[in-house]
Amino acid sequence: MNGSPGHLAVNGEPRRDRVEAHRMVPELATALAGELERRADEERSLMRQARADPAPQRRHAIAERRRANAAALRTIVDHHGWPAADLVGPPASTAALMILLHAADLDFQLLCRDLIAQAAADGRCPALHHAYIADHCAVEQGQPQFYGTRVNPVTFRPYPVRRPGTLDERRRDVGLGPLDEQMRTLRAGE
Structure with a gap:
């Protein structure tokens, strides 16, 4: 900013x-x-x-x-x-x-990611919104994602995740279930 x-x-x-x-x-x-x-x-x-x-x-x-x-x-x-x-x-x-x-436009997404982070911190929008855009931007920048919301459509596996040992805790903090549950749901819909 x-x-x-x-x-x-x-x-x-x-x-x-x-x-x-x-x-x-x-x-x-x-x-x-x-x-x-x-x-x-x-x-x-x-x-x-x-x-x-x-x-x-x-x-x-x-x-x-x-x-x-x-x-x-x-x-x-x-x-x-x-x-x-x-x-x-x-x-x-x-x-x-x-x-x-x-x-x-990744630059626009990055700008909005920061605005969404502030809005989530202020309680003006769900933290889940920040999780989705933060992961999206990380993957687009070739970095590990934070919450595991992005799945590679070719491998049908999550893109790399930062600190996988604490992933489900971060997911819980923003209102997401465990990653294994998300993957089972996605595979059931194939």
Whole structure:
């Protein structure tokens, strides 16, 4: 984070921090929540269609939707900070996380990871949100993940994990079950 305690640098420009964004008028928060949920729902719908009919144009439509969603989320973050649950509600905050996880810009994901970490520390969004984006960013950077949420789709095994001996304790701390349970569930769905 750059700048004074009251500002974060986003795209090189300072913006008001989470405390000021926290004062958003309810109508705007409701509109942002609706937009985030609509965008995430549209992507899920496109993904269901692609599973039913995996034509190349379906993959292209998903990629275009993800680009548009990431651009919209970046605008929201630039103007209002991370859309934490206390601001837009739990469903919209989760939708924002899903959009972020599918964004192609690792620098943006890293910026949001830090905003989500602060929001989770403040109790404004679930710690689980930070676990997912922290693991995502670690794997994308070629580093071991912290919570074991990312699974290699080729080997169907978790990507490397930092300090595996304490993994299940960290997972429990953010509301996840033991990794072995997650893997059994994933394998049952194959």
